[in-house]
Amino acid sequence: MSSLLALAAGAAVAVAFAPLNLWPLGLAGLAIFVQLVAGAGSGWQAAGRGWLFGVGMFAVSLNWIATAFTFQAKMPAALGWVAVVGLACYLALFVAVPAGLTARLVKKPLSRALLLLALWAPAEALRGTLLTGFAWNPLGALWLETPMVQLASVVGSAGLSLLALATATGLLWLLRGPSRRLRLGGAGVVAGTGLLALTGSGMIVESEFIGAPLVVVQPGIGQGERYDAAAAERHLQTYVSMTRAALGQVARAGQPVLQNADVAQRQLTETEGVTSPLPPSADKVTGAMPNKVAPGIANPAPEQAGGGLALLPRKPTLILWPEGAIDDLIEIDADARARITAGLSATDMLLAGGTGVTRGRDGRPRYANSLFVLSGGGRIVARYDKAHLVPLGEYVPWRDWLEPLGIARLVPGDFDFQHGPGPRTLELPGFTAVSPMICYEIAFPQAVSDPNNRPGWIANVSNDAWFGAWGPPQHLAQARLRAIEEGLAIVRATPTGISAVIDGYGRVQVSLAQGEKDVIITALPPPLPETLFDRLGLYPVVVTALLAAFAALLIDRRTPPSPPRPFRTI
Known part of the structure; x- marks a missing residue:
């Protein structure tokens, strides 16, 4: 059941990208992904769930690659779908690794959420550079039709990806948090996202x-x-x-x-x-x-x-x-x-x-x-x-x-x-x-x-x-x-x-x-003034990821043990 749910959650994130731009479904899919990682019994189980999530996300969103094979005569056109699935299986590794490491290194739900956030940033950056890189459809692209996207001028698409993952985690805690503290924390994260969206709206200055x-x-x-x-x-x-x-x-x-x-x-x-x-x-x-x-x-x-x-x-x-x-x-x-x-x-x-x-x-x-x-x-x-x-x-x-x-x-x-x-x-x-x-x-x-x-x-x-x-x-x-x-x-x-x-x-x-x-x-x-992202690059994202990782490890060691399955098993 969890395997099918992971695939479906990945497909839900895929339709949050263009051309459908169904970003609420994307946040829902991400929330399910976080829950699957948080509820995993081992690092290998979490990695498997993350890999299936990635396969669903990339296979659906990159379906257009199959069309490219119909314009040549040297290879069978059906090979296009083999290429789509093969590429999705490879790219899904950049989801499986952070998911598996998260469940392997920490056990508490808050710790796992923070560490998954911290590990997502380097994994997405590596996807864009390893073996020539394929930076297409970063997670942050789901914000494109919302005011949140304007924050890319400050934190770039990598920062938007972390905001998407944090927002989905907040929604998960708000609706299904195992404790009152986490439910309140989830409400705070969701409220913070709303404030950031208002900030994004205010960043646009009309000019001729x-x-x-x-x-x-x-x-x-x-x-x-x-x-x-x-x-x-x-x-x-x-x-x-x-x-x-x-x-x-x-x-x-x-x-x-x-x-x-x-x-x-x-x-x-x-x-x-x-x-x-x-x-x-x-x-x-x-x-x-x-x-x-x-x-x-x-x-x-x-x-x-x-x-x-x-x-x-x-x-x-x-x-x-x-x-x-x-x-x-x-x-x-x-x-x-x-x-x-x-x-x-x-x-x-x-x-x-x-x-x-x-x-x-x-x-x-x-x-x-x-x-x-x-x-x-x-x-x-x-x-x-x-x-x-x-x-x-x-x-x-x-x-x-x-x-x-x-x-x-x-x-x-x-x-x-x-x-x-x-x-x-x-x-x-x-x-x-x-x-x-x-x-x-x-x-x-x-x-x-x-x-x-x-x-x-x-x-x-x-x-x-x-x-x-x-x-x-x-x-x-x-x-x-x-x-x-x-x-x-x-x-x-x-x-x-x-x-x-x-x-x-x-x-x-x-x-x-x-x-x-x-x-x-x-x-x-006209060109706008130089952006903060232009000046600072990924430094804010790197600092955020390091702080999140440090907090995850600290919380996991100092908080009293909690049940091994903090959320209802899916």
């Missing part, structure tokens, strides 16, 4: 959008046609034509005939409470944003939507294309660069995913999953190479062993991408500096920007077309957590969704749905 026009292109090119060589030129023309039409809307927005535009010159110092690297006299676009078009940017008439309108005078514009948008090796193909940037003015900047080329020591070409910055006229201003590569997506780990077993990359190509150097701040002449992040690099806390050269925003280009129904919303959720931690806007561009503009409070200002073919036209949200 500042900066240059921003265009995000979502071309609607699915994974099934993405690698069709015969369609490469058509795909490029889709990007170019959608970009030119969007630039036409930007140009139209700057014309004096518009009645709903509030575009004015304003000194940066007039905007209180906003720290921004933008130059003085930056343009301001005010008002609420309906749909995907920023205020003051109207849809042009059909006959005006072509490239001709883009030739009207307009402000320099940032354009963002998704990961892998450019098929040509543009560093050695000047004609391709010219075609890509044909509709851009000399002051525009295009950020687009493509393939970078370098030479190895043996003189042979090496390839990287890159993001290029191009100016009008086809000049490459900067390049960023992805550092955190996806196993089986961009390289085959232990290739000499796995390749003979029929294990291959899930995308076309027999070569392995090369790792990049890590977070970099790219200077964009005429615009605020940017930190590029490619695909799931955005899921790793404290690894999305250069701490020595803080950018003004983060560009996250990705290809989520092979992530099924649940993958893209979860990817967006990881980006929202990073935006709050860093206090920086994050702009996402994907071929099929979810493309979005996220402000420094993790709020989605405007987005395009999965499967939609459209553009976002808006302005870049």
